[in-house]
């Protein structure tokens with residue numbers, strides 16, 4: 162009877178570990194939403210095109226209405242700071258841009274520096 166209980170606990174532990182393992186290693190793409198300064202369809206197109214080229218980025222959607230850029234990425238290759246920096250490099254300030262960071266705005270008509 163005691164053996165059975167140990168077996169049962171061992172089984173539960175293995176099941177738990179397998180679940181954990183799946184969460185951590187399988188289907189491990191992450192998604193982040195970054196509020197970004199852009200204001201036209203051209204900005205949307207530029208962000209989506211250029212961010213898609215960034216290593217580890219799986220998909221990019223820039224919502225012109227909400228100004229939120231949704232990025233699916235491989236967390237082994239990218240993180241919040243790198244993605245924010247990639248947006249800056251393309252020419253778009255975002256919510257993670259540190260004060261004083263110089264960003265060469267990709268929008269020629271834009272209101273640079275304004276939120």
Ligand SMILES: [Cu+2]
Pocket residue numbers: 199200201202203204268269270271
């Ligand atoms: Cu623009």
